[in-house]
Amino acid sequence: MSGAALIDHGRLLDVLVTEGETLAHSAPPDAMDLPIPGRPGITVGTVLRQAGDGYRGALAWMRDRGVPAWPVPEQRASDPRAQPGVADLRSGLVDLVVKLGEHEPDEPCPTWWPQDQTYGFWRRRMAHESTVHRIDVQAALGGHVLDVPEDVALDGVDEVLLLWLGHRLRTRGITGPHRCSLGIRAAEHAWYVRVEPEGISVFRAAPTGLTNVDAVITGAPSAVYRWLWGRAPDHTVRLIGDRHATAQLWALLRLATA
Secondary structure: OOOOOOOOHHHHHHHHHHHHHHHHHOOOHHHOOOEOOOOOOOEHHHHHHHHHHHHHHHHHHHHHOOOOOOOOHHHHHHOOOOOOHHHHHHHHHHHHHHHHHOOOOOOEOOOOOOOOOEHHHHHHHHHHHHHHHHHHHHHHHOOOOOOOOHHHHHHHHHHHHHHHHHHHHHHHOOOOOOOEEEEEEEOOEEEEEEEEOOEEEEEEEOHHHOOOOOEEEEOOHHHHHHHHOOOOOHHHOEEEEOHHHHHHHHHHHHHHOO
16 A cells, blocks of 8 residues: 555545535535634635645646646635636546546655655545545534544544644744643554654554653544544543643644644
């Protein structure tokens, strides 16, 4: 299996299709101006444009070897020629799924993560991108927000910690002022996070090995997944130990995933 995914890449491609279609079906035309909870200034229409741009952005990396060639969401929002959100989303989703289906997951492909330069990276990245966008839209509509299957949630926890927290912040030169260590535990999986002024380190760990840490975040995989992505409040997970450490982790994740 290519890259660091915890689940099969065939499963990830299925998730991309399912979550992308669910996202499109969740957004009726009269909901475009609804605000997304916890994301000031972001509406359902903005999320749909961001998702469509994300699909085309992934295609641009594959086609142009890492040189994105698509308009940013703000430009698309003001472009009178831009397609309606749902139509644009579906068009980008279909093109992306077709492209990914033409290549094996372990086939080399440009990405922005040095540890995984394969088409499998994009299956994983866009599956979770679609899942998070779908959660946003369903939350904005005020109805039931579908749960994230346990295997998908565990893989998503792994991705947001290793890729976004452990890699993305390093490329931006961002770290935390409060030196601390944290453990994240969900089901039979665990991760160790070390925050120092010199940088942030993230490792997979044994669930029984999170003893010498300042704080632990634990809970059902779907709840931990949503909390790490800033899509669930503190009471949905267990925060054990130093609350300064968990608050700093929360803040760092918001910078990483912005």
